[in-house]
Amino acid sequence: MEDSTSIISPDERTEIINSYRKLLRVTTGILDTSDIRQVRQSIDSILKKNGFSRRLSGRLSILHSLAVSRIVFEEMGLGRTSLISALLYDTVCRSGMSVEEIKKQFGGNVAGIMDGLIKVSELYQRNTSIQSENFRKLLFTFAQDVRVILIIIADRLQTMRTLQLYSEEQQLSISSEVSYLYAPMAHRLGLYSIKSEMEDLVMKFTNRDMYKFIARKLNETKRARDKYIKEFIEPIELELKNHNLKFDIKGRTKTIHSIFNKMKKQKVEFEQVYDLFAIRVILDSDLKNEKADCWKVYSIVADKYQPNPSRMRDWLSIPKSNGYESLHTTVLGPENKWVEVQIRTHRMDEVAEKGLAAHWKYKGIKGDQGLDNWLANVREILENPELNAVDFIDDFKLNLYDEEVFVFTPKGDLIRLPKGATVLDFAFDIHSQVGKKCVGAKVNLKNVSIRHVLQNGDQVEVITASNQEPKQDWLNIVVTSKAKSKLKQALREIQYKEAEFGRETLVRRLKNWKLELTDQLTGQLVKHYKYKSVHDFFRDIAIEKLDVMAIKDFVQHQARKEQEINEVSAGVRSAENFVAPQPDEEDQLSDDVLLIDRNLTNVDYSLAKCCNPIFGDDVFGFVSVSGGIRIHRVNCPNAPDMHNKFSYRIVKAKWTGEAGGNYLTAIKVVGEDDIGIVSNISQVISKEFHLKIRSINVNSTEGLFEGTISVFVNNNQILNTLIKKVKSVRGVLSVSRIDAII
Incomplete structure (x- = not known):
């Protein structure tokens, strides 16, 4: 990461001495003689042991530490403990000095902060992606003391101030890190000045041309801007003095970064950004009179210049979460230009600039x-x-993330899990297949079971076995919703396989008894045994919860009833003697649509309910017991029985002419039980295909839904296209045509 050498140039030695003296001058009264002596002894000891270490920029680490210490004290307002920690931070992290050694020399407070700083340094060494939300959360987890975060921010600010010393690749990497993580963090802590400087420096190194353009424009317009600010301030200044208010008033040009954001957001050129600056009125006011005095100033400003009600911001009544208090208004100034005015007290201004550190001061600590x-x-x-x-x-x-743990893969990737998460949760987070085959893990190189609860910073290597299968009791081990969902899905897959095995078992046994399992018979069995689904029925056969011999008795009983009905019509051999019943309106077909055996004329026919043929299907006719001809699909579930037992009733039939009318059919849809999925499917049917839906029946269980949709179509081509389209709906797992419509 850096070069270590005991050789330093005379200029560097002079710079170290000057920086050290400046720090001592500004910290007079904060560090006593004993503190100074201990810090010097510690740094001297490290330097003798390790030499003068350098940062990636080539700059001496000790110079960086001295600069960070000044930021911590002068720009953040922190005290002795933070100052000593900042001085030691960079040097200690590069030397390997232990927390125990620091505790002996400087006490528990400094040691506690240094412990957090060292952990953060180790986090960086893992090469974990800084662009990860997990990184920020782990950073907070390590930083049990808010001063750890503040010192890290100071360290990053000083790095940005010397970024020109780094390579172009390093500049982009460090700028990205500061933009993503540390500038927003500074803002959250109320460090407005530091946040603004960070954002400007990031832009300087990542968007150089625009940065230079805006900087040049600001310089070119400075004289005119100063003249306008003076003209704007004069009448307000006079009125404030007349009210005996003590105040400072000044114009503040907005940062280059904020101006660029306005140009992007408003989609305008630099010349069209009207609020390039803000007027700030800072009052010298007692704590009890602060709010009243601020509103008094607002009243004076509003009397002089027309305010814009929509741009009023009151952070006096309800301060921001980072402690920011101020009153903002935008008024119409001379030349009809909008000007932002910020009204606050000296206390509020210091809090706005130094954030949390200023709160400590004003809490009387x-x-x-x-x-x-x-x-x-x-x-x-x-x-x-x-x-x-x-x-x-x-x-x-700071303890927002106490309910989470952060663990590492063997490659150093950071995984975030809820507190209490187990090895099995981790395995499913990696991949569902890893979770399903997990038999344990190595946590920090020690073998543990799938039930082992993970802790912050653990390194986890999952152990799998090819013969492992998910168990029902695993649901009591996992705590994450992702693992539970994946596990339930895996268990369902096993149950579906069991159901398929049960079906195959029943088909094989029935075949031995010279019986056949049809969809119609399956429906009767499910209804008879009072199962909610066919899946549950077949699964209970597979796990031997349902006796197959009992099913045999039921099937044979049903077969005898069917035989009795068939015997009534055993002598019927042609359709000429049948009296046609009145068909349902939806079954009525015109003679020019369906052509039946040429030997039969003036015969009424209807579509069979067991298979619901539609125009375009391969069909045949079957002379029914009650008279008339029922049209069946060639692949009707009952077709084999009709051909084998009643072949003399079969008549040829085929569609002719063009499709006409509406044919009732149904599809079965299985998918993930997500909000809106049924609505999306019905939209496809009614809006895209303009088809009429007769009914929709949906059952949901364990995250899956199974729906039956009855719909009217013109022909089987439209139905096939519809099935393909519904399959493409997000969340849909399977779509199939249903034979019988209930």
Whole structure:
């Protein structure tokens, strides 16, 4: 990562001495003689042991640490503990100095912060993707003390300030990291100045041309802008003095990054961005009069210039979650230009610039002990949301991720799981096939069972076996919804295989008894044994919960009843003597659509309910007992019986002419039980195909739905096209035509 050498140039030695002296000057009263001596001894000891280490930029690590320490103190307002930690951070992380050694020299407070900083350093060394939400959450998990996060932000800011020393590839990588993670984090902590500088520096190295363009434009318009600001301020300044208010008022040009965002958002050129600057009124006001004085200033500004009601922002009544308090309004200034005015007190302004650190100051906390007590109080509040003692921190929950654990794959990829997650959860998170074959794992190189509960930072290697299959009791081991869903799906697949085996068993046994399993018979069996689905019926046969001999008795009983009915019409040999019944309206067909055996004339016919033929199907006619001819599909479930036992009743039939009328048919759809899927299917049928739906029946179980849709079509080509289209609907697993329509 960096080169270590004891050789430094004279210029570098001078820079170290000057930086060190500057730090001592600005921290007078914060670090005592003992602190300074201990810090110097620690750094000297590390340097003697490891030499002067350098960063990727080539810059000495000690110079970086001195600069970070000044940011921590001057720009964040942190105290002794944070200052010492910042001084030691970079050097200690590169030397391997233990937390115990730090604790002996500087005490538990510094050691606690250093422990968090070292863990963050180790996290980087894992090469985990910084662009991962998990990285940010793990960072918070390691940072039990908010000062760890603040020092890391200071470290990143100093890196950005020296980014020109890095290679172009490193510049892009570091800028991406700061843009994605640390600038938003600074904003969350209320560090507005640092957040703004980070965003500008990111743009400087990632969008150089636009950055230079806006910087040049701002420079070109500076004189005119300053003149306008002066003209705008003068009448307000006069009125504020007349009201005996103590204040500072100034114009502040907005950052290059924020101007660029406005250009993108408003889709305008630089010249069309009207709010390039903001006027800030900062009051010297007592705490009890702050809000009243701010509203008094607002009233004065609104009297002088017309306010825009839609651009009013009141963060006095309800401060932002990061503690930001201010009153913003946009008014119409001279030359009919809109100007943003920000009204706040000195306390509010310092909080806006320095964030949480300023809150510590204004809470009246003195010294590190008070600060540590305050931080402990914050953590207590975060762990118990019912308490509300510190309003400004409510939304910034360092312990937000306490209910999650972060573990690593052998390759170093970061996986986020809920607290209490097991090895089996991890396996299913990797892949459903890995989960189904999981027999255990190696966690931190130690063998554990699938029930082992994972902890933060564990490295997990899943162990699988080809003969392993999911078990029902695994549902009691997993805690993640993903694992439960994948596991239930795997168990259903096993159950479907069992059901198929049960069906094959029943078909084979019936065949031995000279019987055949038809869809009609299956429906009768399911109804007789009171099963909710055919799937459950066949599965119980497979697991021997349902006696096949009992099924045989029922089937033979049904066969005898059918035989008795058939014997009544045993002598019937032609259709000429039949008296045709009145067919249903939907079964009525015209003679020019269906051509029946040429030897038969003036014969009424209807479509059989057991297979519901439609125009275009291969069909035949069957002379029914009650008279007339029933038209069946060639592949009707009952066709084999009719051909074998009653071949003398079979007559030829075929469709002729063009399709006409509507034919009732039905499809079975199986899919994932998601909200809106049935609606999407019906939309396809009625809106895309303009077909009339007669009925939709849907049953849902364990995340799957099984639906039967009855629909009118003109011919089988339309039906086949419809089936293909419905299959393409997201979430649909299978679509098939149904023979019998109930």
